[in-house]
Amino acid sequence: MTEKISRASRETAVASGSAAAAAAPVILSNERGSFAWGVLAKRHPALIQQVRDAFPYGRRQHEALDALLDESSNGVVEPLAPEEPDHGRWADWGRGHFGRSWYDAPFLWAESYFYRRLLAAVGYFGTGPWQGVDPFAPFKQAELRGEAVEEELRALDALADAPAGERATALLHASLWGNRADLGFRASGESPAGEVATSALVADDSAALWQLLPAGASATVAVVADNAGRELIPDLILIDHLLEHRHAERVVLHVKPYPYYVSDAMTADVVDCLRRLTEAPGEAGRIGGRLWKGMAAGSLEVRTHSFFCAPLPYEEMPEDLRKEFAGVTLTILKGDLNYRRLVGDRLWDATTSFAELTAYFPGPVAALRTLKSDVIAGLQQGTLDDLERSGAAWRTSGTHALIQVRK
Numbered sequence: 001m002t003e004k005i006s007r008a009s010r011e012t013a014v015a016s017g018s019a020a021a022a023a024a025p026v027i028l029s030n031e032r033g034s035f036a037w038g039v040l041a042k043r044h045p046a047l048i049q050q051v052r053d054a055f056p057y058g059r060r061q062h063e064a065l066d067a068l069l070d071e072s073s074n075g076v077v078e079p080l081a082p083e084e085p086d087h088g089r090w091a092d093w094g095r096g097h098f099g100r101s102w103y104d105a106p107f108l109w110a111e112s113y114f115y116r117r118l119l120a121a122v123g124y125f126g127t128g129p130w131q132g133v134d135p136f137a138p139f140k141q142a143e144l145r146g147e148a149v150e151e152e153l154r155a156l157d158a159l160a161d162a163p164a165g166e167r168a169t170a171l172l173h174a175s176l177w178g179n180r181a182d183l184g185f186r187a188s189g190e191s192p193a194g195e196v197a198t199s200a201l202v203a204d205d206s207a208a209l210w211q212l213l214p215a216g217a218s219a220t221v222a223v224v225a226d227n228a229g230r231e232l233i234p235d236l237i238l239i240d241h242l243l244e245h246r247h248a249e250r251v252v253l254h255v256k257p258y259p260y261y262v263s264d265a266m267t268a269d270v271v272d273c274l275r276r277l278t279e280a281p282g283e284a285g286r287i288g289g290r291l292w293k294g295m296a297a298g299s300l301e302v303r304t305h306s307f308f309c310a311p312l313p314y315e316e317m318p319e320d321l322r323k324e325f326a327g328v329t330l331t332i333l334k335g336d337l338n339y340r341r342l343v344g345d346r347l348w349d350a351t352t353s354f355a356e357l358t359a360y361f362p363g364p365v366a367a368l369r370t371l372k373s374d375v376i377a378g379l380q381q382g383t384l385d386d387l388e389r390s391g392a393a394w395r396t397s398g399t400h401a402l403i404q405v406r407k
């Protein structure tokens with residue numbers, strides 16, 4: 001099966017200095033059969049249904065969900081209600097998209113706005129009884145209680161006595177492939193988290209990553225988390241390894257300030273994962289205990305920023321976040337969405353240099369991502385040729401992954 005690549009627009013390209021950006025169109029969702037189209041046409045309606053089924057919402061929420069389903073399927077983009085706290089910000093970000101089809105807006109914007117509107121529909125920021133109730137919590141919790149997590153935690157016992165290098169690689173890969181566990185995929189019945197015969201790294205700069213973090217160098221590492229549960233657990237285990245083996249003296253874990261992209265991690269999810277770890281027997285429990293203490297001691301700190309839920313590329317990050325990333329030894333960005341925001345949600349020529357695209361980033365940066373959307377850069381020509389020849393849906397199915405580093 002060959003992939004139908006999303007349609008893209010040069011006109012909607014955001015201003016960017018590089019010539020490569022000028023040539024790489026922004027991804028839209030209006031190409032029927034493309035990945036982006038499928039997200040809006042299938043994944044979003046399925047998600048509305050799942051959220052609706054997961055809570056005993058009242059009439060008001062059901063009506064708002066009906067209206068969102070209708071608008072996003074058949075209508076034009078409507079602004080956020082004036083009483084929503086960030087109405088002004090979204091009015092700015094959405095200029096040019098309101099009154100037009102959702103499918104004609106940049107994919108990144110449309111997806112991001114969909115999640116914001118879903119929160120509005122269920123009253124997440126309202127003053128009523130559903131205020132602050134994460135509509136995705138039941139899915140996250142079920143995953144955390146599931147057999148897969150149980151098994152992954154048990155497997156840590158076998159790794160406890162492995163040589164440090166072997167353990168480091170295994171934990172880095174666990175964090176990387178943990179990104180395949182994305183509840184957004186499951187909303188529409190796709191399953192990148194299943195058994196994958198063709199798993200492969202399309203780029204592997206892990207040697208550069210470890211070079212940036214020699215043991216004992218008092219490094220601070222920023223980890224920008226992606227999904228909760230099955231991804232955040234291995235992220236936390238990797239963080240413990242960095243701290244234990246003195247690759248980092250301090251780790252700052254950045255999470256979302258509110259629910260986003262179904263399974264994205266917030267502070268509450270960090271707490272749930274730490275609790276899951278500490279309550280586990282064996283090595284998992286020991287790791288959980290160390291991390292719990294690390295939070296109190298300041299070697300592990302959780303932070304959040306509204307920019308993490310903004311429909312913008314990292315190139316447009318605000319000054320405070322820029323300073324934050326400039327001040328650390330390495331920033332590790334987890335997941336597909338962070339990758340799209342890091343390099344720009346565009347149809348790059350897949351061999352465009354990753355280092356050039358991320359030159360604006362204020363410090364060394366590593367992307368750990370399974371491939372779940374059309375965006376890809378930094379591939380060797382030979383790798384690209386092999387992937388294209390395979391005929392597989394390698395860009396979007398989550399069967400492939402990458403570790404890319406810009407020093």
Ligand SMILES: O=P(O)(O)OC[C@@]1(O)O[C@H](CO)[C@@H](O)C1O
Nearest residue numbers: 039182184335336337338372373
């Ligand atoms: O950032 P994650 O969790 O790795 O992936 C999120 C993600 O798979 O969800 C979208 C579809 O809903 C994709 O476009 C995408 O990037």
